[in-house]
Amino acid sequence: MTKTELKEKALSLPLAPGVYLMQNKANEVIYVGKAKKLKNRVSQYFIDSAAHTPKTRLMVSRIDHFDVILAASEFEALVLECSLIKRYMPKYNILLKDDKGYPYLRLDLSEPYPVMRLASKALEDGARYYGPYGGRYLTQKAIDTLRLTFKLPGCGKQFPREIGKERPCLNYQMGNCDGWCRGIPDQQEYRERIQQAASLLSGNYKPVAAQLREKMLEASEALEFERAAQLRDRMNAIEALGQKQLVTAGRMADTDAIGFAQTEAKSCFSVLHYVDGNLVDKEYEILPLADDPAEAVSTLMKQYYLTRGSAPKQILLPFEIEDAELFEELLLQTLHKRIRIRVPQRGDNTRLVELAMNNARQEAERITTKEEKLRGTLELLRQMLKLAQQPRRMESYDISNISGTDIVASMVVFEDGKPLRSAYRHFKLEDLEDQDDYASMRQVLRRRFTHYLAQDKGFDAAPDLLLIDGGVNHAQTVLQELTPMGIHIPIFGMVKDDRHRTRALVTPEGEEIGISGKQSVFALIGRIQEETHRFAISYHRKLRGKRMKGSTLDKIPGIGEKRRTDLLKRFKTVSAIRNASLQELQGVLPRDAAMSVYQYFHEEEQA
Numbered sequence: 001m002t003k004t005e006l007k008e009k010a011l012s013l014p015l016a017p018g019v020y021l022m023q024n025k026a027n028e029v030i031y032v033g034k035a036k037k038l039k040n041r042v043s044q045y046f047i048d049s050a051a052h053t054p055k056t057r058l059m060v061s062r063i064d065h066f067d068v069i070l071a072a073s074e075f076e077a078l079v080l081e082c083s084l085i086k087r088y089m090p091k092y093n094i095l096l097k098d099d100k101g102y103p104y105l106r107l108d109l110s111e112p113y114p115v116m117r118l119a120s121k122a123l124e125d126g127a128r129y130y131g132p133y134g135g136r137y138l139t140q141k142a143i144d145t146l147r148l149t150f151k152l153p154g155c156g157k158q159f160p161r162e163i164g165k166e167r168p169c170l171n172y173q174m175g176n177c178d179g180w181c182r183g184i185p186d187q188q189e190y191r192e193r194i195q196q197a198a199s200l201l202s203g204n205y206k207p208v209a210a211q212l213r214e215k216m217l218e219a220s221e222a223l224e225f226e227r228a229a230q231l232r233d234r235m236n237a238i239e240a241l242g243q244k245q246l247v248t249a250g251r252m253a254d255t256d257a258i259g260f261a262q263t264e265a266k267s268c269f270s271v272l273h274y275v276d277g278n279l280v281d282k283e284y285e286i287l288p289l290a291d292d293p294a295e296a297v298s299t300l301m302k303q304y305y306l307t308r309g310s311a312p313k314q315i316l317l318p319f320e321i322e323d324a325e326l327f328e329e330l331l332l333q334t335l336h337k338r339i340r341i342r343v344p345q346r347g348d349n350t351r352l353v354e355l356a357m358n359n360a361r362q363e364a365e366r367i368t369t370k371e372e373k374l375r376g377t378l379e380l381l382r383q384m385l386k387l388a389q390q391p392r393r394m395e396s397y398d399i400s401n402i403s404g405t406d407i408v409a410s411m412v413v414f415e416d417g418k419p420l421r422s423a424y425r426h427f428k429l430e431d432l433e434d435q436d437d438y439a440s441m442r443q444v445l446r447r448r449f450t451h452y453l454a455q456d457k458g459f460d461a462a463p464d465l466l467l468i469d470g471g472v473n474h475a476q477t478v479l480q481e482l483t484p485m486g487i488h489i490p491i492f493g494m495v496k497d498d499r500h501r502t503r504a505l506v507t508p509e510g511e512e513i514g515i516s517g518k519q520s521v522f523a524l525i526g527r528i529q530e531e532t533h534r535f536a537i538s539y540h541r542k543l544r545g546k547r548m549k550g551s552t553l554d555k556i557p558g559i560g561e562k563r564r565t566d567l568l569k570r571f572k573t574v575s576a577i578r579n580a581s582l583q584e585l586q587g588v589l590p591r592d593a594a595m596s597v598y599q600y601f602h603e604e605e606q607a
Contacts, residue, residue, distance in 0.1 A: 010042040015037040018038045024064050031091075033081070034074075074323070082302050082306060094267075094296050104119045104129040105139055107128045107197075108125075109127075110126060113190055114191070130201040152180075153171070153181070155171060163183045166181065196208045216231035216232050254274065254276065256314070257272045258271055258301060258316065259271075260296060260360055263364045264372060267286075268284055268363040269304075270356050287300075297321060298324075305331065306334065311339045313339065314339070314340045315340070316343070316352055320343050374417035376520070378390045381521050384518065385505065393413065396468075396469070397409060397445070410424070410533075426535075427447060427448075437474065449485055469533070478491050479508040491508055492513075493505065502515065555600070558592065567585075577597065578601040580598075582595065
């Protein structure tokens with residue numbers, strides 16, 4: 001279908017809840033979304049493309065056709081959306097890892113000597129499955145931790161078939177296993193410990209610890225101090241392990257705080273798990289940039305809890321999502337318990353969410369490279385300024401003068417967000433005696449683009465964006481100068497705040513775009529502004545210094561260009577020449593010339 005046909009089809013949709021499936025030419029589902037009103041939501045993709053992010057524009061460009069499924073209610077649309085996303089795993093939906101990325105711990109209690117094993121999926125085979133966990137490493141670590149805590153075998157022998165056939169292995173000698181291959185402890189003790197491990201995984205670590213404490217006291221009263229010490233160590237290990245282990249499986253936390261943060265190139269979804277107000281675990285996942293953080297949190301939260309099949313009593317979010325109540329209802333139907341989803345406004349819960357947000361921000365920052373940050377900043381700048389493409393080459397201009405003397409201008413170039421110093425240029429203004437920033441700016445831009453039209457070396461590259469030091473009038477002045485030359489490049493003035501920092505960019509038409517709220521863009525424009533000002537001032541001071549030096553020495557009889565150069569070469573500054581003795585001056589100049597210089601600077605003293 002053409003873009004026009006897609007738009008017409010979207011506008012013909014009903015104002016009813018439902019789900020839409022975007023598909024490419026190969027009939028692959030590349031995006032699944034839900035809507036309260038299908039017509040309004042779907043038509044946005046094909047009407048206002050300029051407002052889309054790069055990801056959305058790319059997705060829209062791949063759409064060949066789409067289908068919709070009407071739903072009886074918003075809740076039914078939510079259920080359907082979750083089901084279809086899990087089924088198709090669409091390329092342009094923001095997705096957590098699929099089920100293969102979250103393995104389970106498998107325990108079959110029907111075996112004579114049950115063994116904890118790693119499993120990719122939870123099957124209907126009569127065994128118990130715990131998890132899913134964050135990855136194969138975490139799952140295996142959970143198995144190893146439980147095995148060491150309960151002194152269970154890790155050698156791979158099959159019991160009871162191999163009991164008594166070989167001497168105990170090194171694990172027994174090191175105290176990591178109780179040597180079940182000897183036949184002692186017996187099968188009853190083995191199954192008791194496996195049941196304790198299962199209770200621990202199911203969230204019932206407190207009864208297990210209490211049971212061990214009771215046995216420890218019995219052993220102590222019976223003067224079996226070695227056994228009592230072993231039971232004490234196991235009890236302490238279980239109490240320490242309980243909260244951490246179970247929260248990883250997602251079955252014990254009473255509160256989850258969700259955080260979401262984005263850098264210029266990456267986003268991070270984090271979940272902090274709390275038990276009785278104590279932080280006991282953290283999970284996070286690095287993801288591509290999201291178009292809408294609230295929509296991303298809504299989507300990721302659904303995947304997170306529905307995939308795990310468990311949720312805490314309370315889920316704290318950083319901001320409102322439109323279908324929180326619907327998802328509460330879905331969790332109630334799925335997990336058969338009431339879960340509260342809320343955005344805290346004050347108190348301790350706000351601090352929990354702030355911590356989750358900080359964790360997400362730090363992880364996203366850690367994984368984002370400098371190059372990715374720069375590209376992301378340029379893309380954000382493109383969106384804010386509504387440019388057709390990223391401003392790869394930016395040129396910035398500033399005028400510098402004092403009381404209308406030595407009027408100069410600087411041209412600073414940033415390429416891919418970095419200063420390109422080899423392309424910097426200075427301009428010494430001609431035929432301008434009075435301070436006139438507008439006339440100065442017109443002359444500079446006219447000269448710069450006259451060189452460009454002639455393709456003169458050093459000026460043959462065209463910028464994607466012009467930044468002018470000043471406000472709307474400066475931007476208008478440049479536009480009026482360049483338009484008759486056939487130069488059509490986006491122009492923005494740099495508007496300062498009371499601390500002389502660029503707080504906004506302004507178009508020649510007077511539209512201001514505030515940048516102080518976007519830290520990365522604010523920092524980039526601020527750096528360009530400072531570099532442009534520095535480059536202009538340094539050139540102005542250089543010219544003024546030369547003029548001041550030359551004009552002072554030129555007034556001295558007998559001092560021409562060569563003798564002036566010799567003096568400055570030897571003494572560096574006019575001040576040093578003034579303070580030099582007659583003997584020191586004679587070391588550079590003939591006696592009469594040296595006397596002339598000395599008398600010029602000391603005639604007031606002699607008078």
